[in-house]
Amino acid sequence: MIYSNNATLLRRELITKLAKLFIEGDIKDIDRIPLQIAPRNSVPIRGSIAKDRAILKYMLMALLGYNISDEEDELMTLAEYAKKSLENHNPGKNILTVVDEACSSCIKTNYIVTNLCRGCVARPCTLNCPRHAISFIGGRAKINTDLCVNCGKCMEVCPYHAIVYVPVPCEESCPVKAISKDENGIEHIDNDKCIHCGKCILACPFGAIMAKSQIIKILKRIKTPNEKVIALVAPSIIGQFKASLPSILEGIKRIGFDKVIEVADAAVTVAENETEEFLERMEKGDDFMTTSCCPAYTELVKKHVPQIQKNVSNTRSPMHFSAKYAKEHFPEYSTVFIGPCIAKQFEGIYDECVDNVMNFEELGSLFIAMNIDVSKIDAPEKISNESEIGRWFAASGGVSNAIAATITDPSMVKGLKINGINKKTANLLKIYSKKCPGNFIEVMACEGGCIAGPVTVCNPKVADKQLKKFFEDNKK
Amino acid sequence: MEKKIEIKICIGTLCYVMGGSELQLLAEHLPEKFKKRVDIIGSTCLDYCLDQEKYGKAPFVEINGEVMAEASINKVIDYLIKKY
Numbered sequence A: 001m002i003y004s005n006n007a008t009l010l011r012r013e014l015i016t017k018l019a020k021l022f023i024e025g026d027i028k029d030i031d032r033i034p035l036q037i038a039p040r041n042s043v044p045i046r047g048s049i050a051k052d053r054a055i056l057k058y059m060l061m062a063l064l065g066y067n068i069s070d071e072e073d074e075l076m077t078l079a080e081y082a083k084k085s086l087e088n089h090n091p092g093k094n095i096l097t098v099v100d101e102a103c104s105s106c107i108k109t110n111y112i113v114t115n116l117c118r119g120c121v122a123r124p125c126t127l128n129c130p131r132h133a134i135s136f137i138g139g140r141a142k143i144n145t146d147l148c149v150n151c152g153k154c155m156e157v158c159p160y161h162a163i164v165y166v167p168v169p170c171e172e173s174c175p176v177k178a179i180s181k182d183e184n185g186i187e188h189i190d191n192d193k194c195i196h197c198g199k200c201i202l203a204c205p206f207g208a209i210m211a212k213s214q215i216i217k218i219l220k221r222i223k224t225p226n227e228k229v230i231a232l233v234a235p236s237i238i239g240q241f242k243a244s245l246p247s248i249l250e251g252i253k254r255i256g257f258d259k260v261i262e263v264a265d266a267a268v269t270v271a272e273n274e275t276e277e278f279l280e281r282m283e284k285g286d287d288f289m290t291t292s293c294c295p296a297y298t299e300l301v302k303k304h305v306p307q308i309q310k311n312v313s314n315t316r317s318p319m320h321f322s323a324k325y326a327k328e329h330f331p332e333y334s335t336v337f338i339g340p341c342i343a344k345q346f347e348g349i350y351d352e353c354v355d356n357v358m359n360f361e362e363l364g365s366l367f368i369a370m371n372i373d374v375s376k377i378d379a380p381e382k383i384s385n386e387s388e389i390g391r392w393f394a395a396s397g398g399v400s401n402a403i404a405a406t407i408t409d410p411s412m413v414k415g416l417k418i419n420g421i422n423k424k425t426a427n428l429l430k431i432y433s434k435k436c437p438g439n440f441i442e443v444m445a446c447e448g449g450c451i452a453g454p455v456t457v458c459n460p461k462v463a464d465k466q467l468k469k470f471f472e473d474n475k476k
Numbered sequence B: 001m002e003k004k005i006e007i008k009i010c011i012g013t014l015c016y017v018m019g020g021s022e023l024q025l026l027a028e029h030l031p032e033k034f035k036k037r038v039d040i041i042g043s044t045c046l047d048y049c050l051d052q053e054k055y056g057k058a059p060f061v062e063i064n065g066e067v068m069a070e071a072s073i074n075k076v077i078d079y080l081i082k083k084y
């Protein structure tokens, strides 16, 4: 499957333009961006230039850290939002926001009567509809979208198969039914259910779901003369760019970070702690233990599968250990975690050691904005192998392998893997709470692991190949 | 023997971030008849990104010296079928 589509690329273009303006000291001109991308005489993508521009404005609002629903005054300019964001705006504790202007393009009900309808005499659709939502207009069945509750009975009973199911991509992708339409037909995210996995961002073909970004706050930190900033880079960075790991890390430094640390170092500690904890728990007679490094998974447990809360490892995530290390050794520095993940942004809000979180898509856009070409950076090719098992955390199966490599007797581990959280695997976890066929479960919300996160720059298949090649080469 | 076709895929950071990573899978998607004829090579920034007005948008690919903007696997294959 093609991973980068026009909606993703548009987002990257916006981040690049925003970052460029900030760096050049021209953030006050931010209101020009929608005009540049959708100029007066261009062909509109969504019906009209005015609508295109409105949507671009809202996307930029999210990139400045706002909920779209925060808008009180339509006349408030992006420049004003930017100013507020740089001063003291508190972005709140939710991460995802829906650009309502861009949404509403999907159908309201999942069932549609096609022109195969013969307007038959029997009309089982009307008879079986529990809501009396089907009437006949011009000899053909019509579903009243105000009444329809998406039960699907009409489709089942139609002898001509004239009624079809049409999915709503974001709703289909959400593993926990956190996104649904409000009375105006616009998608709404229920924060009591949302686990911040970011799957809806990838699924929406209109790019209507945005993660609220911290990019401008991070740039401000970097540009403040006496502020020192450490970048904590997630293991999944390997394979993201067509460049060696040292070159990528050097590129990150050139953005203006004063220090760059691989989170893989801390992941080694996590593997050690989790191994120890696992042994203790088995001794105690626990049925099983699960990993805790994936924040979308821990959120899933908290909100939807509380019965296995006691089985989740108490060891905190590699991001936390890495940030803690940074704060202990370089107390005067701010910490910015850079990863492939939306949920880490949420975790970061609650982590006392993490000041900001940025994603790979933002990193890639920053490289473009600053003319940093990592494929051309000559950095020393040799890197230390000490954190090798920490780097495994980047892909599905990696944490299990790290534990197996740390434990003295690997035969003790009866490992299971949940490679990707979806409606099915979320259910599976509920079953495991009653009867678990193993004693150690690794859970990663994204299929393939962190390298396939929702806000990366590289096609996950390519990233996986590059990651494997990295481990191959590093063995030599 | 049929003439070789050389495809240069830009792996500069700009092209790569703007969708170029997809092109790394080109080799496995090539139709059989082109598999032997085509040489795929990665190239550092080809400098097309410096002039969007003239060359268009990234990612860029060069096929036997001819530049293609907004390159995708499908676009490259369509071009090969038409031209070779």
Ligand code: FES
Pocket: B010, B011, B012, B013, B014, B015, B016, B044, B045, B046, B047, B048, B049, B050, B058, B059, B060
């Ligand atoms: S990065 Fe591809 S042409 Fe410059």
